[in-house]
Amino acid sequence: MPHYSDQGQYPDSYYAASRNPKPDRPTLENDIQTEICVVGGGYSGLSAALHLIETDHEVVVLEGAQIGWGASGRNGGQIVNGLNASLQKIKKSYGQDNADFVGQLVTRGGKIIRRFISDYNIDCDLKEKNIFAALNKGQLRDLQETHALWESHGMHDREMLDKAGIQEHVKTDAYVGGVIDHSGGHFHPLNLALGEAAAVEQGGGTIYENTLVVDIEYADDAIKVITEFGSVTCKQAVICGNAYLNKVIPKLTDRVMPVSTQIIATEPLGELADQLLPTDVCVEDVRYILDYYRLSADKRMLFGGGTVYGGQDPADITAKIRPNMNKIFPELRDVKIDYAWSGNFALSFSRVPQMGKLHDRVYFAHGYSGHGVTGSHLFGQIIANAINGNTAEFDTFAKIPWIPFPGGRALRVPYSMMGSWWYALKDRTGM
Numbered sequence: 001m002p003h004y005s006d007q008g009q010y011p012d013s014y015y016a017a018s019r020n021p022k023p024d025r026p027t028l029e030n031d032i033q034t035e036i037c038v039v040g041g042g043y044s045g046l047s048a049a050l051h052l053i054e055t056d057h058e059v060v061v062l063e064g065a066q067i068g069w070g071a072s073g074r075n076g077g078q079i080v081n082g083l084n085a086s087l088q089k090i091k092k093s094y095g096q097d098n099a100d101f102v103g104q105l106v107t108r109g110g111k112i113i114r115r116f117i118s119d120y121n122i123d124c125d126l127k128e129k130n131i132f133a134a135l136n137k138g139q140l141r142d143l144q145e146t147h148a149l150w151e152s153h154g155m156h157d158r159e160m161l162d163k164a165g166i167q168e169h170v171k172t173d174a175y176v177g178g179v180i181d182h183s184g185g186h187f188h189p190l191n192l193a194l195g196e197a198a199a200v201e202q203g204g205g206t207i208y209e210n211t212l213v214v215d216i217e218y219a220d221d222a223i224k225v226i227t228e229f230g231s232v233t234c235k236q237a238v239i240c241g242n243a244y245l246n247k248v249i250p251k252l253t254d255r256v257m258p259v260s261t262q263i264i265a266t267e268p269l270g271e272l273a274d275q276l277l278p279t280d281v282c283v284e285d286v287r288y289i290l291d292y293y294r295l296s297a298d299k300r301m302l303f304g305g306g307t308v309y310g311g312q313d314p315a316d317i318t319a320k321i322r323p324n325m326n327k328i329f330p331e332l333r334d335v336k337i338d339y340a341w342s343g344n345f346a347l348s349f350s351r352v353p354q355m356g357k358l359h360d361r362v363y364f365a366h367g368y369s370g371h372g373v374t375g376s377h378l379f380g381q382i383i384a385n386a387i388n389g390n391t392a393e394f395d396t397f398a399k400i401p402w403i404p405f406p407g408g409r410a411l412r413v414p415y416s417m418m419g420s421w422w423y424a425l426k427d428r429t430g431m
Contacts, residue, residue: 008065008210013341014265014296015073015190020123022067022194025209028230034060034206036387037225037232039213040240041065042072043372044365046196047112047380048238053203055388060232061200061207062225068193070244074343075373076263076292076304078130078282079110079185083352083371087149093350094400101396103153109374110183112381113192120202122195125297129281130184133166133175139286140177147179157183169279174328186282186294189373213241213248218359238383239364242372243346249364255354255402256346256367262317263304264325265296265339266332273299276329291324301325301332313342345370349404355379355397363387363394367402 010016036052038045041063049059063069083090083106091099117126134140147160158181161169166178197207208227216237217224225232239249243258269276273295277283282294291305303325306314314320317340326333348354348367353375355365363386365379379397386394 008069010066010069010190011074011341011343012339013074013190013263014300014302014339015188017339018188018296018298019073019190020194022197025067025207028062028208028211028227028232030229031231031233032060033233034058035234036060036236036238037062037223037234038238038240039225040242040245041067041193041197041207041209042070042240042242043193043196043376044240044242044380045238046072046193046200047377048240048365048383049200049205049380050116050196050203051381051384052387053200053205055384057387059200059205060234061197061205062211062213062227062232063207063209064212064241064244066209067197067207068190071242071343071345071372072193072376073190074263074341075189075345076282076284076294076302077186077189077373078284078292078294079113079183079187079374080130080284080371081107081110081155081181081183081374083369083375086146087153088146090352094352098396098400100153103149103155105378105393106374107155107157107183108381109376109378110185112377113187113374116196116199116377117187117192120195120199122192122199124188124191124195126185126187127280127282127294128185129180129182129279130186131161131166131169131178131180131281131283133170133178133283133285135175135285135287137176143177143179143286155183157181169277169281170283171276171278172328175285180281184282188297216249216358216362218362223359223361235361236387237362238387239358239362240366240376240380242366242368242376243344245366249358251358252364252366254404256348258344259347259370260308260313260342260344261304261370262306262314262321262340262342263302264318264321264337266301266303267336267338268298268300269295269332269335270299272331273301276301276331291328293325293328300338301329301335308342317342345372348402350402352400353379353397354400354402355382355394357398
């Protein structure tokens with residue numbers, strides 16, 4: 001059978017082309033023992049591993065391809081403080097107490113990222129601030145309500161922007177206003193993952209790449225994580241495969257749906273880049289199927305958006321995404337596109353990430369629903385805290401009920417497509 005990751009090679013993305021050097025890590029080919037085994041070399045697994053190593057645990061990380069091969073090395077690179085599900089939706093679905101709990105946590109992921117970058121000298125082009133952009137008055141009213149709710153939860157780093165205010169940051173006529181988050185930011189996502197992996201190894205952790213997990217055996221006194229060519233016997237395990245866990249753990253496979261999103265990278269824009277985004281912030285709009293974009297360190301426009309439910313790649317990524325970019329920035333209509341790539345995130349039906357246990361000794365986290373950059377770092381920390389005996393936050397998240405997709409696996413894609421059509425209609429009409 002061909003390797004699920006095309007022999008572990010990174011996709012042909014701008015991030016892969018501009019990544020920092022990394023060591024060639026071995027494939028696990030024998031049977032070993034360790035205290036804690038982390039499955040998944042993306043942000044969730046790396047955050048959990050690094051927090052555990054910082055508290056003197058022995059950790060082995062197993063990655064099916066290469067570090068950051070999945071969503072952690074392909075995403076928009078934006079520090080967005082929040083979950084896909086709004087605090088309003090969490091309150092409506094799960095009550096005020098859970099909304100208050102989440103509201104006190106959503107800014108912590110960005111702080112974890114900045115601490116890792118600072119403490120471990122990670123070179124990943126960190127820049128500050130992000131903008132939520134409204135394309136019509138209805139969206140701006142929603143943002144005003146959301147801003148007031150953020151303020152009530154102690155998030156005072158955000159401010160409303162009118163049309164003139166947003167144009168100080170984004171030179172386009174597309175937006176009627178927005179919100180700027182001074183605690184947001186953006187960075188090179190693959191280089192962050194590679195830096196975190198290096199920090200894990202510097203702390204004494206061991207990482208195996210191109211090591212596919214095929215099964216897990218549970219026992220009262222130990223867990224055995226079985227790979228293609230070896231195994232890890234451990235006291236505890238942390239499962240962080242997210243959209244790329246495949247069918248290794250059926251109990252988790254049915255909880256989420258892979259959804260692909262796409263990004264294009266232009267040629268370097270030089271002075272034009274500074275004209276279009278003069279304050280070098282990153283931007284995402286507030287539509288259901290949104291656009292998100294920012295400038296790279298060498299002044300390319302990295303423009304993403306689109307969704308394909310089920311996780312397939314579009315036949316022509318550039319043809320799918322470029323028209324959206326041209327609507328925002330007509331000045332880019334004739335620039336060359338140097339890179340175009342796609343990648344999957346794990347969508348939960350409620351849009352709330354899921355955390356829990358498969359066994360007394362096996363933890364998991366997944367389902368960030370397109371907002372995993374900060375959420376994954378937060379959840380990695382919460383799992384590490386739980387392993388260290390501080391279970392309060394873990395227990396609260398684990399008690400939030402997960403909601404299955406209507407119709408199960410067979411109908412989750414058509415159901416989600418129908419929902420996206422409805423929300424896209426609302427976006428277009430300003431309802």
